[in-house]
Amino acid sequence: MATYIIRRLLLVPVLLFGVTILIFGMLQFLTPVERSALYVREIPKNERQINSIILRYGLDQPLYVQYWRWLTGTKDQLTGERNGGILFGDFGWSRTGSQPVANLIRTRFPNTLDLTLWALGPVILVGIWLGVQAAVHHNGFIDQAGRMFSIIGTSFPTFVFGLLVLMIFYANLQWFPPGRLSTAMTVVVRAASFKSYTSLLTIDSLLNGRFDVFIDALRHMILPILTLSYLSWAVFLRVTRSSMLETLRQEYVTTARAKGLPERDVIYKHARPNAMIPVITLAGFTVVGLMGGVVITETVFDYPGIGKAAAEAAQQLDVITVLGFALFNGFILIIANLVVDILYAVIDPRVRLS
Amino acid sequence: MAQTAPTGDNTLLTEAIPMRKIGRLERFLGPENHRVLVGLFKTPASIVGFSLILFFVVVALAAPWIAPPINPNDPYRIPRDGFRSVPQPMGSEWKVRQPPLPFWWEPIMGTDQWVHLFGTSEGQYDVFYGVVWGVRTAFKTGMIVVISTFLIGITVGSVSAYYGGAVDNFIMRIVDVFLTLPFILAALIMAAVLTPKIGRSLVPSILALITFGWMGYARIIRGDILSTKERDYVMAARVIGVKDSRILFRHILPNAIFPTLVLASLAIGDVVLGFAALSFLGVGTEVGYADWGQVLSFARNWIISLDQYWYIVVWPGLTLVLFVMGWNLLGDALRDILDPRMRGKS
Numbered sequence: 001m002a003t004y005i006i007r008r009l010l011l012v013p014v015l016l017f018g019v020t021i022l023i024f025g026m027l028q029f030l031t032p033v034e035r036s037a038l039y040v041r042e043i044p045k046n047e048r049q050i051n052s053i054i055l056r057y058g059l060d061q062p063l064y065v066q067y068w069r070w071l072t073g074t075k076d077q078l079t080g081e082r083n084g085g086i087l088f089g090d091f092g093w094s095r096t097g098s099q100p101v102a103n104l105i106r107t108r109f110p111n112t113l114d115l116t117l118w119a120l121g122p123v124i125l126v127g128i129w130l131g132v133q134a135a136v137h138h139n140g141f142i143d144q145a146g147r148m149f150s151i152i153g154t155s156f157p158t159f160v161f162g163l164l165v166l167m168i169f170y171a172n173l174q175w176f177p178p179g180r181l182s183t184a185m186t187v188v189v190r191a192a193s194f195k196s197y198t199s200l201l202t203i204d205s206l207l208n209g210r211f212d213v214f215i216d217a218l219r220h221m222i223l224p225i226l227t228l229s230y231l232s233w234a235v236f237l238r239v240t241r242s243s244m245l246e247t248l249r250q251e252y253v254t255t256a257r258a259k260g261l262p263e264r265d266v267i268y269k270h271a272r273p274n275a276m277i278p279v280i281t282l283a284g285f286t287v288v289g290l291m292g293g294v295v296i297t298e299t300v301f302d303y304p305g306i307g308k309a310a311a312e313a314a315q316q317l318d319v320i321t322v323l324g325f326a327l328f329n330g331f332i333l334i335i336a337n338l339v340v341d342i343l344y345a346v347i348d349p350r351v352r353l354s
Numbered sequence: 355m356a357q358t359a360p361t362g363d364n365t366l367l368t369e370a371i372p373m374r375k376i377g378r379l380e381r382f383l384g385p386e387n388h389r390v391l392v393g394l395f396k397t398p399a400s401i402v403g404f405s406l407i408l409f410f411v412v413v414a415l416a417a418p419w420i421a422p423p424i425n426p427n428d429p430y431r432i433p434r435d436g437f438r439s440v441p442q443p444m445g446s447e448w449k450v451r452q453p454p455l456p457f458w459w460e461p462i463m464g465t466d467q468w469v470h471l472f473g474t475s476e477g478q479y480d481v482f483y484g485v486v487w488g489v490r491t492a493f494k495t496g497m498i499v500v501i502s503t504f505l506i507g508i509t510v511g512s513v514s515a516y517y518g519g520a521v522d523n524f525i526m527r528i529v530d531v532f533l534t535l536p537f538i539l540a541a542l543i544m545a546a547v548l549t550p551k552i553g554r555s556l557v558p559s560i561l562a563l564i565t566f567g568w569m570g571y572a573r574i575i576r577g578d579i580l581s582t583k584e585r586d587y588v589m590a591a592r593v594i595g596v597k598d599s600r601i602l603f604r605h606i607l608p609n610a611i612f613p614t615l616v617l618a619s620l621a622i623g624d625v626v627l628g629f630a631a632l633s634f635l636g637v638g639t640e641v642g643y644a645d646w647g648q649v650l651s652f653a654r655n656w657i658i659s660l661d662q663y664w665y666i667v668v669w670p671g672l673t674l675v676l677f678v679m680g681w682n683l684l685g686d687a688l689r690d691i692l693d694p695r696m697r698g699k700s
Contacts, residue, residue, distance in 0.1 A: 018527065018528065026547050147686075159647075163671065167664055171662075172660075317546055319546055322543045326543050330535050334534060
């Protein structure tokens with residue numbers, strides 16, 4: 001297993017390098033004036049300013065020089081102040097957000113994390129439950145219904161699903177509004193007495209003892225959670241079902257039945273734990289998938305996370321901002337994938353012992 | 355113990371293997387590929403899928419007769435009935451700049467007043483027109499993207515698999531890098547980067563979907579080639595000194611390509627979904643272009659009153675869902691047929 005983990009760890013710098021190259025490559029589609037937002041706030045207006053910025057930040061230098069500057073930033077000769085440098089967390093200036101891209105990410109990301117963490121539980125538990133039921137009642141009602149559900153589910157684009165649930169649960173029933181918080185609760189959160197411990201709103205509200213804020217936040221999150229989860233349910237159902245069917249055919253399951261164990265024990269104690277191995281990997285990738293899925297979901301539900309910010313910036317063609325989000329997302333996903341792969345090796349005896 | 359002497363009588367054997375007539379198609383495709391193709395036309399799910407797709411093909415071909423455009427040279431611009439923002443209900447009369455009446459309207463309804471069958475969206479865009487011509491946009495973008503990604507994918511995948519070793523390793527790491535970013539986010543950036551260069555049209559989104567869409571095919575074809583490569587006939591070709599490119603394109607690829615080809619042909623649904631998502635998010639096509647994501651995005655400002663204006667979401671949404679579902683039903687049937695455990699059954 002050690003060699004596997006070492007090999008997997010060695011892949012990380014390769015991927016990091018690749019992603020930065022990919023995004024740097026996309027940057028080359030921009031004019032030097034647009035790229036100047038990596039280093040300065042003001043849009044250069046006249047010829048002279050443009051030329052001085054190009055000269056100062058080396059926007060006309062060979063690509064490898066520019067790549068290095070983009071990674072490490074430039075130091076001002078006089079003040080020693082550093083400008084740019086994605087390795088130092090400076091992703092440039094967001095002209096649509098009127099603040100540094102890194103700031104934008106810092107304020108928006110906790111909201112996204114809050115949403116995905118809350119979505120994860122229902123996704124995994126419901127998905128696994130459905131899958132096990134479908135396998136145990138193979139070709140029975142639940143199996144067929146699950147199959148229908150997974151076909152219909154995968155055919156429903158998230159934004160159509162999102163608009164439909166908004167139509168039903170917000171416009172018609174007025175149960176779950178879009179957005180992050182209702183106005184009254186926003187006032188509470190903005191007040192000085194509300195302390196921010198983790199910047200995850202649901203946890204902070206509990207730590208502050210404000211259950212009304214907590215409930216309100218959840219109320220706003222239920223529809224996005226549903227929208228993020230139904231697709232994953234379909235995937236979980238499919239994987240759990242096939243893994244479970246495979247396991248139920250194994251000889252030790254027959255042995256367990258032959259020695260007279262109740263069917264409940266056979267299924268839940270003997271078969272299910274072993275059927276969970278591929279499902280656990282999937283759970284890891286679901287975290288990753290949820291992070292990707294937030295772009296559309298947050299836009300539909302007007303939820304102020306990084307997905308919505310990225311979509312808004314893209315709509316206004318503020319490429320520097322979008323690329324900043326992409327870099328951030330890429331870094332997070334590389335780490336998340338690494339964790340999933342290593343966990344997989346730890347869990348699966350076939351990988352662990354080889 | 356009595357010994358059975360060989361009699362030369364093969365009746366048992368011939369009974370066990372009944373002579374089956376092998377058609378020309380089966381001879382051409384090979385038994386395994388033929389089974390897949392026949393299976394696709396026998397499963398109920400895939401028949402429903404085929405019917406849905408057939409329906410959309412008919413709508414796409416007949417679009418000029420179902421919803422005649424004002425300007426036949428520029429049919430993808432959704433006609434507007436004025437500029438007010440409040441959506442008009444279904445069946446309301448067409449007041450300003452009425453497009454030509456479709457031929458089937460008067461005999462059925464007995465009036466020559468063309469109406470907004472599915473209502474109008476924000477800005478008085480006719481939803482019915484957008485939905486009908488959106489079918490053409492969907493097929494067009496779907497086909498371009500699928501064919502391009504397929505070609506890129508098989509080229510990259512086959513080069514990677516055929517040369518193996520360091521080349522394979524290098525190419526597969528590039529694939530990994532392209533797979534790191536979530537698909538929609540990556541396509542969104544690419545489209546946003548390209549739009550100022552190319553201008554608002556179908557092209558930026560199509561290019562974005564192609565750039566981040568080929569990796570799956572590369573991986574699949576690579577796996578299939580790796581197993582085909584070990585066959586004796588490849589060795590034989592190499593022994594008699596056939597050139598690398600000829601071995602790859604004449605001997606290996608034709609024998610390995612079928613699963614990828616089928617998967618690619620069913621990917622149109624997913625591509626159309628991705629394209630619609632991009633235009634829903636507001637990158638790519640110009641406002642008022644007949645495509646489903648665009649029509650749906652008109653609803654974004656009316657979420658609070660969707661109970662009243664449900665038709666601006668339901669009709670384009672339903673069309674998109676049915677379109678994608680047609681391809682998914684086919685794909686689902688295909689997955690069952692390609693499942694190795696099903697092999698040998700018909």
